[in-house]
Amino acid sequence: MKDILYKYMSRWTSLNEEDQQIIVNEIRIEEFTKGTVLFRQGVIPTACYFILEGCVRQYSINEDGREVTSNFYTEEQAIAIFNHHKPDKSSDYTFVCAEDSVMVVGDLDLEKDMYHKHPQLESMTRRMMEQNFSQVQEEFAAFIASSPEERVKTLLMKRPSLIDRVPQHQLASYLGITPESLSRIKKRIQ
């Protein structure tokens, strides 16, 4: 499992193998069963996560009590940015494992120390985040400009496996449409 991590880190840092090992050894890897809640809407998260295997769904309960899915995270994706813009830093979302999953778990209270001990780590984090950010912005722009049907097609192109991995009504919510519409769009586009 750690080899995924080494492969990933090599893409992002110029650290030599030795230094990488030191960092990886300080890292906690945990397994979670499907349905495990990482943290709930309203609480202040104490950890961040990097998915090595599995799938995590991000959702919230809106004013009229409906569940709104806002993201799915899968292999090699980080769950690390939550409500830094809110004064109290509490999460607006609940994160729950949609499958049995294996993740790197990073303690947020150790973050500063880690950056201090390994200055290259802050740099790596920043660049990962930039990449991540730019991807989200692109997705957002594409979402704005497309119809429900186009959004379904795009998802089928870009993340075909999601369809089989998560319940359809959650996918519908993630696409901003009703489950009925998703069902009909699927039929329409075969």
Place this chain on the structure above:
Amino acid sequence: MKDILYKYMSRWTSLNEEDQQIIVNEIRIEEFTKGTVLFRQGVIPTACYFILEGCVRQYSINEDGREVTSNFYTEEQAIAIFNHHKPDKSSDYTFVCAEDSVMVVGDLDLEKDMYHKHPQLESMTRRMMEQNFSQVQEEFAAFIASSPEERVKTLLMKRPSLIDRVPQHQLASYLGITPESLSRIKKRIQ
């Protein structure tokens, strides 16, 4: 104009006034007239920007030749994340001044040097970006979950000045609806 910058930096760093001055003195502040293009879709950006005054519109031309507005940046917003996820780093968007504007201009090729010279700057950048990122994610989640009419209401709430600052058909595009619909929605909600 630089006082806006000092105020802003104080919110983000623990640098003393002296160090702030050193950094601010290395910084380039430029004025742009309405219509000035910062950089075009397809080219690799060489600078990043921080708006002190004015408004910048981000748009792209899609496959069928239509102009799609994907963002408006105004005072105290940074234009700094472009296509770090694409191998060639070329911009998918054109950035154009929607008003006469004053901005901090940061050379991207000096970025590394600056971070090396002022380690706290990388830290500050990272935290600004985290905040920014988390805000975009929240907006995205809200966008997904709301109807065109709700999106208009939300925009009127959160950025009321935009309505007067930019042409309505660009706003419509930014909201993912047609200009006709925006006109009707406005009438509907008075």
Place this chain on the structure above:
DNA sequence: CTCGTCTATTGACTTAAGTCAATGCAAGGT
């Protein structure tokens, strides 16, 4: 001042998605 261009509004019509309700299906529990 007038012309031309660009933009916002309005109307008539179409269409895709939402809503509500019924049915069917599969998985899990007893």
Place this chain on the structure above:
DNA sequence: ACCTTGCATTGACTTAAGTCAATAGACGAG
């Protein structure tokens, strides 16, 4: 094996947004 529960599909109907076209106002150029 049965029942329950939750999910996907389908149908009938409503509605809001899209499309196309016409009009009218604002603005700048000449």
